Amino acid sequence: MNEIIELTEINFYYVLISVFTILIGVKIMVSLFEWVIDKLGLETKWMRKQREEHTLLIRTSQNLIALQEQHEKDVARSDKRDEEIASDIKNLTRMFVDKEIDDMRWEINNFATNVSEGKRCNKDSFTHCIRIYEKYEKILKENGLENGEVEISMELINDAYKQKLKDGF
Numbered sequence: 001m002n003e004i005i006e007l008t009e010i011n012f013y014y015v016l017i018s019v020f021t022i023l024i025g026v027k028i029m030v031s032l033f034e035w036v037i038d039k040l041g042l043e044t045k046w047m048r049k050q051r052e053e054h055t056l057l058i059r060t061s062q063n064l065i066a067l068q069e070q071h072e073k074d075v076a077r078s079d080k081r082d083e084e085i086a087s088d089i090k091n092l093t094r095m096f097v098d099k100e101i102d103d104m105r106w107e108i109n110n111f112a113t114n115v116s117e118g119k120r121c122n123k124d125s126f127t128h129c130i131r132i133y134e135k136y137e138k139i140l141k142e143n144g145l146e147n148g149e150v151e152i153s154m155e156l157i158n159d160a161y162k163q164k165l166k167d168g169f
Contacts, residue, residue: 034047097139097143100139101136101139101140101145104132104133104135104136104139105136105149105150107129107132108129108132108133108136108150108153108154108157109149109150109153111125111129111153111157112152112153112154112156112157115156115157115160116156121160121164123164126157126160126161126164129157130157130158130161133150133154133157136150
């Protein structure tokens with residue numbers, strides 16, 4: 001029982017200071033040990049592991065920098081390719097519009113030639129040609145182009161159509 005009473009009388013302040021002092025002493029001893037080993041050129045397992053981790057960190061950093069540079073090059077190349085594709089699409093669209101305009105123009109002029117030569121044409125042919133002309137005008141307007149070649153043909157077709165309507169198909 002005396003031992004238990006003696007334990008309750010222990011000054012925990014002194015115990016805390018003692019433990020703290022012991023920890024500081026251990027830290028100093030470890031630092032002194034590391035300094036001696038470093039001066040002798042020896043390498044411990046812990047030091048080797050630290051060096052390897054440091055080397056790995058540097059290598060990883062360099063790899064990340066290289067990947068970032070490659071990514072920037074790839075993005076620039078991708079942007080350039082996107083611009084080329086957009087340009088190609090514009091050219092193809094322009095070619096398609098030109099082809100459509102030429103086809104419509106040819107169809108209207110061909111029909112006008114048939115009408116002027118006196119070939120028989122039915123009412124559906126006239127209405128089809130008039131619808132083609134409306135589409136033709138719409139495409140020209142959407143693309144900022146002007147009509148100059150088909151107007152005379154359409155005048156001839158409209159005059160013939162009016163005449164056919166008067167005479168009865």
